[in-house]
Amino acid sequence: MSRPVTTRRTLLAASVAVAATAAATALPSAAHGAGRAAPEGGSHGGGGSSVAYASWTSAADWHGGLGRGTRVDHGRRPGLAIGTPAGTLPYRDPHGGTTTERWEYATWTSPRRALRHPARQLIASWNARTPEGTWLRVEAQGTYSDGTESPWYTLGVWTSGDGPDVPRRTSVDDQGDGRSTVWTDTLAVTEDGTRITAFRLRATLLRAPGVHATPTLWRLGAMTSDVPDRFEVPPTAPGEAAGVELPVPSYSQNIHEGRYPEYDNGGEAWCSPTSSQMIIESWGRLPDPEDYAWVNPEYDDPQVCHAARYTYDYRYEGCGNWPFNAAYAATYDDLQGVVTRLDTLHDAERLVRAGIPLITSQSFLEEELDGAGYGTAGHLMTVVGFTRDGDVIANDPASDSNAEVRRVYRRRQFENIWLRTKRYDAKGKVRSGTGGVCYLYFPARPSAVQRRALASVGIR
Known part of the structure; x- marks a missing residue:
């Protein structure tokens, strides 16, 4: 089609809600879509909402997690950085962005966040700065409704640049345990009747050996959701923004x-x-x-x-x-x-x-x-x-x-x-x-x- 094309990410949107009700109907992980999951557990919708968003952004938040090799930068915008690295770990870039294969690293793991409303999907997002030679990895682990845990899933290998000194930005395919999987950036439950009742996030900050710069992570969060299956949503009457238009530039793709x-x-x-x-x-x-x-x-x-x-x-x-x-x-x-x-x-x-x-x-x-x-x-x-x-x-x-x-x-x-x-x-x-x-x-x-x-x- 000549306008927004049907891509692998587009197809993922069509798969997630179906997967939530019957794993057999889900598209394989190679099919991704521009849209996907649904709302979850109550922070903005009260007891009737299934959408929840949790984040860590403050110095107190960062001190409240488990850090290995990290330090907390205090100031105008508190963040996590590499202090004394916890060691080195291997990572070979599958996309040929860099030939470096060992990296100094530090990790930070969030406290476990219990959900008011059990979820079928989780989408993490983050805000960070990655100077030359540095990058980060974001992972999530869910606790299932029977008390067992999912694997740690990689939800993004990310850097703001794309020079020869860092890996390429990438999602990771072929992750799953038979009960849940990852489609591009969404952790989705695929086992009928199973939900995620809690989760943890983990950020790994990395840099090439000999590099003194460090990534800085300012925000780490995740949206969890279990939106009901529906072809129609209730109509709403015009609300408080009737007649309001914001000045936003217009760009054509x-x-x-x-x-x-x-x-x-x-x-x-x-x-x-x-x-x-x-x-x-x-x-x-x-x-x-x-x-x-x-x-x-x-x-x-x-x-x-x-x-x-x-x-x-x-x-x-x-x-x-x-x-x-x-x-x-x-x-x-x-x-x-x-x-x-x-x-x-x-x-x-x-x-x-x-x-x-x-x-x-x-x-x-x-x-x-x-x-x-x-x-x-x-x-x-x-x-x-x-x-x-x-x-x-x-x-x-x-x-x-x-x-x-x-x-x-x-x-x-x-x-x-x-x-x-x-x-x-x-x-x-x-x-x-x-x-x-x-x-x-x-x-x-x-x-x-x-x-x-x-x-x-x-x-x-």
């Missing part, structure tokens, strides 16, 4: 078609990094021109090419890895990024009213979203406001020019394609939706109004 096909076949698949770049710039952050000096000077909006390159997942072979996009956003000064789910369009309105736009993941047939002009098995776009009638104002990168990016989508259609977990494809086959997945980017020091809005959806 389609103008980049054919450019840099080594990054997910070029701009036709760049909905996620294009959306990310729009929201990053809405907060006044821009890459330095020297950062994208590698881009052909004849290309418009070179910062979009830059975003695609630095969100690219070499295993998934795409730019749509959700946590990698959030981590990319957080490489900009004093900006944070998280991946979570929202329960209703009213949650999105509360954020927009506070000045926080969001990036949403959805799948739909062309006739299900009037004015889009395309159908997709997985696509990211930005929600930047609401009309006075409550319809959604979206900057949709699947447009043929920057001038056409701003769209108005009917409220009822948009909320259903975004929040549902089940849908029919063009052949009438049951697939799944993302159940409200979104990225939220916001300042390291949000205003009081923004803090309240974030807290209302479980983000601190």
Whole structure:
């Protein structure tokens, strides 16, 4: 298709909700999608929500975990860094980014987080800085409802750069124990009737021997969820953001078609990094021109090419890895990024009213979203406001020019394609939706109004 293409990540969206109810119907781990799991356990929805987000961000948080070789950086933005390394460990980059095979390391393991609402999925996200020669690995371990534990699953090998001194950013395939597995960046329960009742996260900070720089981890968190299977979600009336539209730049992914096909076949698949770049710039952050000096000077909006390159997942072979996009956003000064789910369009309105736009993941047939002009098995776009009638104002990168990016989508259609977990494809086959997945980017020091809005959806 000419707009958001059906990629391996797109197909993952269709597999996760199905896997949650019957493992036999799940797609194999080689099939990934732009959207996936669902809400979980109660922080922003009270007892009726299945969405929970937990994070570690403060000096007290870092001191409360188990560190081996780490130190806590106090100050404006407390973080974890390598102190005296715990030792060295092997890692051979399967994607040929570096020939270094042993790395100094330090680890930090979070306290076990019990869930108010047992979960079928977990998506971790993180914010970090990785100077040259440094990188990090994020892992998760779930406790099942029978008290046993999953393996430690790798949810990302990540670095902000891609030079010859660090491994390539990558997800890891072929992880599982017969009860759960990992699809790109989502830990998903595949055994019918089983749930995750608690979890731990582990971050490993690494650097090449002889390098004195250290990664710094500022935020580590995870969204857990168990959204019910549903083809339809209840309609909502216009809320508090009716008539509010935020100033967000408009960038088209389609103008980049054919450019840099080594990054997910070029701009036709760049909905996620294009959306990310729009929201990053809405907060006044821009890459330095020297950062994208590698881009052909004849290309418009070179910062979009830059975003695609630095969100690219070499295993998934795409730019749509959700946590990698959030981590990319957080490489900009004093900006944070998280991946979570929202329960209703009213949650999105509360954020927009506070000045926080969001990036949403959805799948739909062309006739299900009037004015889009395309159908997709997985696509990211930005929600930047609401009309006075409550319809959604979206900057949709699947447009043929920057001038056409701003769209108005009917409220009822948009909320259903975004929040549902089940849908029919063009052949009438049951697939799944993302159940409200979104990225939220916001300042390291949000205003009081923004803090309240974030807290209302479980983000601190």
